[in-house]
Amino acid sequence: MTSIQIPELSFSLIAPELILCTAAIVILLVDLYVKNVERINITLLALIGIVLAFFSAGTLYGASELAFSWLIIRDDMSVVIDQIFLIGAALIVLMSHHYSERYHFPYGEYIVLLLFSTLGMLIISASADLITLFLGVELVSITLFVLTGFEKKSLLSGEASLKYLLLGAFSSAFMVYGIAFIFGMCRTTNLISIGSLLSEDFIGSPLLILGFALLLVGLGFKIALAPFHMWAPDVYQGAPTPITAWIAAGSKLAGFIALVRVFSLPDISFHPLARTWVEGIWWLSLLTMIIGNAGALVQKDIKRMLAYSSIAHGGYLSMAFVSHNDVGLQALLFYLAAYLFMTIGAFAVVIAAGRHGEERRRISDFAGLAKRRPFLAAMMSLFLLSLAGMPPTAGFIGKVWLFGSAIQAQYYGLAIVGILTTLFSFYYYLRVIVYMYMRDEEKEFEAEPLSVSLTLALSLSALGVLILGVFPNTLMKVITNSVIVL
Amino acid sequence: MAVGLEHCLVVSISLFLLGVFIVMTQRNGIRVLMGIELILNAANLNLIAFNRFLPNTDVNGSIFAVFVIILAAAEAAVALAIVLAIYQQFSTVNLDEISSMKH
């Protein structure tokens, strides 16, 4: 009887994932067996796990290897993205600490699910095979379905979670069906092998194109590209606000990284097939920018407005796949980091401006916030201006870089639409600021006092937006290096 | 007549279209989920068939099918839980009646 060749196991290369998984399981057990565990202790445990994973990811810079029989790729890009995800997760944990006190949901389980969704994102960023990619995407989706429905008393939350579940599962099914065709035509699920196979000879099979198209549709649902965006406003509105932030920031980031892993294969760029993607994504990007920004104009609910703004940003971000060059990829990574900070920040203000049983949901509820809570109003203005792309914020640098990559690739039309819709978007971002500073409040509304955790989340996001805006060089250098290594 | 790749693909495409049809037309949450399961199974059939009938395929296709089965089960369990929670709130699983969002 022959023994099977065991593939080499390099656990050190997936240390961040292992640490995060262990942290989640430990919190699950603590929550089960320690009687009356304080919420602050769970928060601290989660933060410790995230920080440890962050530093263990930091030690992996320069690794650049394939591991676990080519299921995992550990390059610098995956490390940068892992760290961005982990920062985002820490901010969400801080926000959730405050929010869960307001609404009393089972906090231990909530944090466990949150950590598992982060784990899924790390798996996506390190995947070199469609199997790991699919596993990561599903881990993110399934945990977020549950988290969306966590506010059991709210009808909106349940409805949002059902809608998210049905459309999410539907899009996953499309993805799998597409992957099946890709496997059939390429005879492997490994992305590296698929890349080199496609660069060798052009397999003009329509089934291959169908496979990639289905995969694109599936991932398009996950990142809410128009016309697959219908679920987003309802889900964003209904989900508990920290989870809305995590869907808007983390899950969207994860979807884009999955797209990067599939559609920016190093050898695929020269492939005639690449033109087909570029054309497809060109249309998606155009449509998403227009529909997202137009939709945001007419919203009265702040979370729905931010949902449409997030859809519009999906359009800007997918421009990077159209330009399909190194600059585009670098700009994409930078803008994703910037986008994470400003989105999470904006939702953190939405949480901070409310109180138990009464949230500031409508944009008109924000009237007069500047007089009552000048700090919150200033923060909100910063995040909104960054989302709009005002200098000297991170949003400005990211947009310039992103549109620049499209111009460099000679997609002038798309860049112009991008710039025009950006100008357009100032209207609805500024409207909130006008409400906050220039309108009198309609009714007395005292928000809860700021807790330590929420202040921390707010100021860290603000710091992120400003540092990336004023001193973008550090992150730029890291990103530029990581993409060159790729 | 021996069963070949084409037969499997025809069955798979029929399952896929049937699944999409069900998702598009049914208003009952549970039935929509059943449609989604059909699509997943169509994909599984494809994966296994390609692995079985094409030369030089690596075994990843079959492994992928196993993972799809597991994830479909996990998704079904979560879906059941969410539908139960929804039923407690709305006393229905009809998607048209579950709508409280103010636009």
Place this chain on the structure above:
Amino acid sequence: MLLLDYFPIFIMASLAMAFAGGTVLASFWVGPRQDKSEKLDTYECGMPPIGTPHERFNVKFFLVAMVFVIFDIEIVFLFLWAVIFRRLGWFGLAEMGIFLMILVFALLYVWEKGVLEWASKAK
């Protein structure tokens, strides 16, 4: 592979769909329809039914069903492992041990939450 190779499939698929759709539509149009109240009864001749056929199940039933589905489906992995168990040696045993340990944590969670106790109320 060319598109032409798959042409028969598309023909077959469209034929199948046309046939299935056609028969449904045909019976809808051609078939006689009588929407009288007797026709719509559950039993045309007999006692009118009492109560609904959809009996409400205890919610416990669904919980146990959910847990069963999850643990049952993990057998798929065990099955693949068992086939080549000997050839994998100690390494395989350790790997499966870790996998099962994670499942045991899930089981502990379910247990502690009282899902497994049929009679008493869940915590």
